[in-house]
Amino acid sequence: MGNDFLRWIMTFCMVYSVSGEGCSLILKPSRVVVGFGEPVSVSCEAARPVRVLGWESAISAAHTQQDLSVQWKVDSLIDWIEEPICYGVFFTAPRQCEEKLNLVLYKTPDSVSIRPVNHTGPMVEGKEYQLLCEVQNIAPVQYLTLRWYRGQTEVYNHSFSDLTSSSPVQVSSILVVTPTRAENGAQYRCVAELELGPEGPQPPPTVTSEPLNASVYFPPAFLSPEPEVLDLTEGAEIFLNCTATGNPAPVYSWQSSHPMQERMEDEAVLTSSSLLPGTYTCTASNTLEKKSKQFTVKGKAKGV
DSSP states (O other): OHHHHHHHHHHHHHHOEEEGGGOOEEEESSEEEEETTOOEEEEEEESSOEEEEEEEOSSOOEEEESOSEEEEEESSOOOTTOOOEEEEEESSSSSEEEEEOEEEEEBOOSEEEEEESSOOSOEETTOOEEEEEEEEEEBOGGGEEEEEEETTEEEEEEEOTTOOOSSOEEEEEEEEEOOOGGGTTOEEEEEEEEOOOTTSOSSOOEEEOOOEEOOEEEEEEESSOSOEEEEEETTOOEEEEOOEEEESOOEEEEEESOTTSOOOOOSSEEEESOOOSEEEEEEEEOSSOEEEEEEEEEEEOTTO
């Protein structure tokens, strides 16, 4: 039994396979990036005389005898688990060696969408919100980067290099925002980018979501918030400017220290030649807050 076991070991050692630097096979190209459903062709060449040269593949196997080159070719690659291997059986040891093709089959997503999480309607300045970007059926996910934009500025990016999947998957990313009034009307976008390396398409393929228009509510703020003192000249018009910014747009009301003062219009700017000296208070309000501003009108004789 001992001699039989020794002969079995010797036979095994004669037919073992090697790969890498000790192998005399060259793949051209050595790394292939191909889109789902696209054709692909790779040549395997032997650097020294070979008895048999071929490809092991689930969908397109091929082999040749004593030729120094053999081609693996697929008209439309749709197999997500395809891992073609070129093998060579040589006249001298090692009897057989193998080279596995570095094959990347990719697919751009069916859709990229963006929406708020647990929220509808306008956002309020200073509050925290979450925006969700969802990507449907993309592969390979480990090459994906999701880039978040506000307007033309990239504000966040999310890499998925820690995930591994050769077939299409669904992934998502969350952006946390605390909007300011300056961001009212801003557009948020999510861009799915497949960074497939120098062998892949240049520039990298991207799919962009429809924009999300941000409506930000904020309380009224006067353009000139400080109290104002104005001199009233007899017969001349006077302007009390109470203009304020806000979202929703502020509505205005006026109050006077003169109970008998005629009714004043609910406008941002009060213009009149019949105002009496005294104190006038303007209130700008929206659904969030009320703000008031005071005007003091002093009498002044005509021509003085």
